[in-house]
Amino acid sequence: MALTAYYSAGFATLTNGTAAVVGVGTAWTTNYLAPGDQIETDSGQRATILTINSPTSITLDKLFRGTTQAAQPYKIWRTFDAQYLMEGARKAYDLLGSSGIAALAALDGAADQGMYFTGPGVLAAFALTAAGRALLDDANVPAQRATLGLGSAALKNTGTSGNNVPLLDGANTWSAVQRNTGKPICRAGRTNSTETLLNNTEYAILGSFNVNQGGFAGGAAVASGGNRLVVPVTGYYRISQAIYVSGVTGGRLNIITNGNSAFTCTYATTMVAGEKSYSEGIVLMTAGDTLSYYITSANVQIFSASNHTEVFIEHLG
16 A cells, blocks of 8 residues: 555544544554654644554643644644664564574475475475365364265274274174164064965965064055055065965965066975975065065965064165
8 A cells, every 4th residue: 555644534533631632434553653643633733643542542742732623634644754764674674584584585485385394493395285275274174074075984983893984803804793774674474364375366465564674665455455565675685485384285375576477486385284384586676666475376275474474575785
């Protein structure tokens, strides 16, 4: 900014018999004014400034003897004498002679570099890339994590058990059992009764859930009663079935998809009464697909109950 011979922004009140000067709309502390400068009233009377106390307060070096003026125009004449110039030059020289300034002068800067002190009066440069500057200008640690693209896992420790980010040990094992509570798994069965399922007929798998994790649900109703079983996500499923035969039969108990008699899995049930068999298969299914029973070859007589005739379904991925 250009430094003029005087400063006159705002208005000033000078009162006869007091050393206090009060300003309105003035900025006396930020416009290069100093003790020894002269304040002049609108009528041309002058006084010498002793101290500048605030943007709107000045104290004179003696009581004002002129005519009182209230909130009137004024001028503060800056004092440009050799003493002030010498004092300023001396302060500048002292600053230039400091070890910090000398170290800065000796350091050749370059693009994408920062500097740091390695000791008193000794500066060194280091690489400071745009990515580094983006991190340095963040206001706090959460903002720095966001700049780095780190999620909530950055707040966790690694470990082989507990509430940690999983980390295998040297033997590629975890020290505690890991449970995936979001993995789709279910165990379902029909009503607890002895029943004969008729040949060429669709029947519901789901009467009730013994286990349901990950979103399995009942779907469309089946004409013979009950509901189809809906799978929650797309992927491969292991379908395991236990069948308890309560009477001799030549029928087959099949599991089908979306009511289509093209079998997903087929299970033979030509056994004597009281025998139990187990079967399983792996099938690729789409989220929303349904499962149900379909009987072929002959009627099937089973005992529908938990731990007897039921289906276990596990999403593999």
